[in-house]
Amino acid sequence: SKSIARKKISNSREKTGRKPGGQPGHRGHCRKKLTPTREIYLPAPEEVLHDPDFKKTSKTITKQKIDISVEVHVTEYHADVYYNSKTGERIHAPFPQGVIDDVNYGGNLRAFLFLLNNDCCTSIDKSRRFLSDLTDGKINISKGMINNLCRSFAQKTESQRKEIFCDMLLSPVMHTDCTNARVNGESSYVFVCAVPDGGVLYFARGKKGHDGIKGTVVEDYQGTLVHDHDVTFYKYGTGHQECLAHVLRYLKDSMDNEKDRTWNRQMHSLIQEMIHYRNGLSESEEPDPQTVSEFEERYKTILSIAGDEYDYEPPGKYYRDGYNLYKRMKKYKKDHLLFLHNKNVPATNNEAERLLRKYKRKQAQAVSFRSPSSIDHLCKCMSMLVLMRRKEQTNLFREIAEIFA
Structure with missing residues (x-):
């Protein structure tokens, strides 16, 4: 759509003539009040205090002001070193799991930067600058650390994606589609396989066609495939539905x-x-x-x-x-x-179309990935993010923080 020479794409939607926003007859969605953490009772106006004709009623008007604050929590562990005068051995108490380097970052901080960079599609520079501004310059994380979060999350969730892969093969219907990508300035592709109200998996491939389908769920799938008119997909599955x-x-x-x-x-x-x-x-x-x-x-x-x-x-x-x-x-x-x-x-095939838009937003921000492994890690992370969001009453931030922790 950004290409100047590309022809106009017809929009199948038709205008209804209604104004944008809330429609007459529909109940409005108001802001929800929260449990107050502090209560302030405003004093009566001066004119009420000096006029005996004013009487206090049983009615009280409450209005809330909701705000947030960010605090930096630093836990420092101290372990005394003991020396054996006979053997020369030195020993100290073991540090908790995850405390390896002199300075380590907790799961909340990692989850915050991971979602900012991969779900909200902000650049690495903007993510680290935003965190620095939130903490008054106390935390300045390197670009490499933020970049490695995607690889780390993909490795930690490998077993979960394998289970999703097996479950999707048993589904009677599956959506599939692919879109263009850029890796180090060269053309690449991202395939998506999605089960209605179920699992979703993204796959990064260097080629389209049968070579691109190798290793995806489509290769061994035996159900009905819903797709756009790509004749390659007709070689797989047992039934087909055009979008x-x-x-x-x-x-x-x-x-x-x-x-x-x-x-x-x-x-x-x-x-x-x-x-x-x-x-x-x-x-x-x-x-x-x-x-x-x-x-x-x-x-x-x-x-x-x-x-x-x-x-x-x-x-x-x-x-x-x-x-x-x-x-x-x-x-x-x-x-x-x-x-x-x-x-x-x-x-x-709107299910697959909507899912690919998530990658396209990241592609528009990243423009071109530097290596095939980078886009592969992103696809693995996006698969897990979509699956986590589909679970009801799931706090995405907390769940990712626990995985990093």
Whole structure:
């Protein structure tokens, strides 16, 4: 999207005409009061004290002012050294686990810098400067220490990711997608595999295609894959569902560039109707075979109209995307309509799209990673961060601090 020569990408969203922000009839979300740590009772106004006509009521108005503070806690351990005059041996009491160097950093500090750099996507320089400002210049951590936090966290959570990998192979449906990356100025790729409401794993690869899929969950997966139209994925899994969000976007683009065609508008309406029908089913309700059969017949009829229109007036030299979409939807008809037959299969690949945006934010901040190991450690850390956030009532900061500790 940053490239000047890149063509405009059609937006499938339509304006509702409503103003942004809260809508009439909806209950507002107010600020929540907290348990006070200090209470201050304001004295009565002077005019009340000197006027006997004012009487105190049972009503009290309370307003809170919430703020935070950052404190530096330094624990210094002292161990006396004992010397054996006969053997020359020197011994002292063992230090606690994690206290190895002369100066060591605790789990809270490491978790703070780790999340700042990898989850909030701030640079290493800004992270260390922010921490220095918070502590009035008392803590000035080196860049290398912050950079090594990603590798350290990836090593500490290796066993958990292996368990997630095995669990994802048993899922009946899985989302997958990939995006471009930059490693030392050269092209690279990041693959994502995600189970609905389950595990997520990112993989850094130097190549796309079958070489990129090696070692990912997709390689040995035997369920239904939900993906964009990447023909490489059709060699894996036992079923496939094309992302209809992309199809709607391509149809919108065809409607804007091929205004004389009718098939694109009819197909756009049909896909919206099919998705609306599937979303309207309850958890216990199965798709009606008769309704699904009617959808399939309408799908075939519209493709037949598209074929007649392109036979009568072939696609132009400068715009063939609409024609290519028609050929693709005709060839992979079963993979566009699988979601109507299987309730476990979603109609879009939005799950993988949203997850890849997390990496793209980091890529925009980092621009280019220096080594393949750096991007590999980042992908491993992002997998764990997404999984931790999916757990209900999880304090992400505390959980990461415990891992570092």
